[in-house]
Amino acid sequence: MATSAPTRQQEVHLAVTLQVRPGQEEEFEAALVRFIQKSLDFPGTTGVNLIRPAPGTDCREYGILRSFLSEKHSRAFYESEMFHDYKAETKHLVEGEANIRPLHGLEAFFRAGRSAPPRWKMALVTWLGVFPAVLFWSQLVGPPLHMLPAVLVTAISTVLVTITLTWFVMPLLTKMFRPWLVKK
Numbered sequence: 001m002a003t004s005a006p007t008r009q010q011e012v013h014l015a016v017t018l019q020v021r022p023g024q025e026e027e028f029e030a031a032l033v034r035f036i037q038k039s040l041d042f043p044g045t046t047g048v049n050l051i052r053p054a055p056g057t058d059c060r061e062y063g064i065l066r067s068f069l070s071e072k073h074s075r076a077f078y079e080s081e082m083f084h085d086y087k088a089e090t091k092h093l094v095e096g097e098a099n100i101r102p103l104h105g106l107e108a109f110f111r112a113g114r115s116a117p118p119r120w121k122m123a124l125v126t127w128l129g130v131f132p133a134v135l136f137w138s139q140l141v142g143p144p145l146h147m148l149p150a151v152l153v154t155a156i157s158t159v160l161v162t163i164t165l166t167w168f169v170m171p172l173l174t175k176m177f178r179p180w181l182v183k184k
Contacts, residue, residue, distance in 0.1 A: 011046070011067065011068070011069060011070070012067070012068045012069075012070060012071050012073070012074045012102065013065065013066070013067045013068075013102065013103040014065070014066045014067075014068075014074065014100055014101065014102055014103065015063065015064075015065055015100075015101050015102075015103055016063065016064040016065075016066060016098050016099070016100045017061055017062070017063050017064075017098065017099045018061070018062055018094050018095075018096075018097075018098040018099065019060055019061055019094060019095040019096065020060045020061075020062060020093060020094055020095070021060075021092075021093055021094065021095055022060065024092075024093040024094075025053075025060060027093055028062070028090060028093040028094065029052070029062075031086070031089055031090050031093070032050065032062065032064075032090070033050070035082075035086040035089075036048050036050060036064070038082065039077070039082065039083075039086075042076075042077050042080065042082065043073060043076070044068050044069040044070060044072070044073025044074070044076065044077070045066070045067070045068060045073070045077065046067040046068060046069055047065070047066070047067040048064065048065070048066050048067075049064070049065040050062070050063070050064055051063030051064070051065070065103075078100075117181040117182060121177075121180070121181050122181075125173050125174065125177050125181065126170070128173060129165050129169040129170050129173050130161070130165065132169075133161045133164045133165055133169055134157070134161050136164075137157045137160040137161050137164070138157050141153065141156055141157055141160065142157065
């Protein structure tokens with residue numbers, strides 16, 4: 001039986017943030033980089049990006065963006081022995097537990113590859129979705145609601161634009177422009 005490629009809807013993108021104990025940044029980062037390199041081979045992993053604290057600041061918060069083919073792959077990763085070993089190895093280096101949250105909406109549309117496309121490409125594709133959606137909804141709801149305050153008409157239009165972008169336009173555009181978005 002042939003299987004089809006995973007659809008865009010199945011992909012899972014997570015933002016992980018954690019605080020490193022003061023003075024432990026170098027040891028933590030070395031352990032994290034080793035773990036990230038090893039974790040790229042975990043089944044269903046489609047990308048990992050590390051966000052370091054800005055140099056010259058007192059910030060000790062690290063961010064990790066992880067992408068998986070599906071929720072099943074994500075769950076398997078976080079339940080794996082490899083992940084639990086990493087947590088045990090770094091427990092004394094971090095303050096508390098990592099905050100793991102799923103990415104939704106526009107922030108996740110561009111996360112399907114190993115790295116995000118350049119911002120100018122994301123901005124252009126977003127504009128290609130926003131412009132026609134705003135034009136369509138403002139023309140459709142504007143005239144019938146002209147007697148309402150402008151701010152209320154704008155609020156209604158932007159709710160409709162947001163829904164249109166999130167569930168229809170952006171998934172279609174990012175799929176359609178995927179080869180161009182990931183091309184270096």
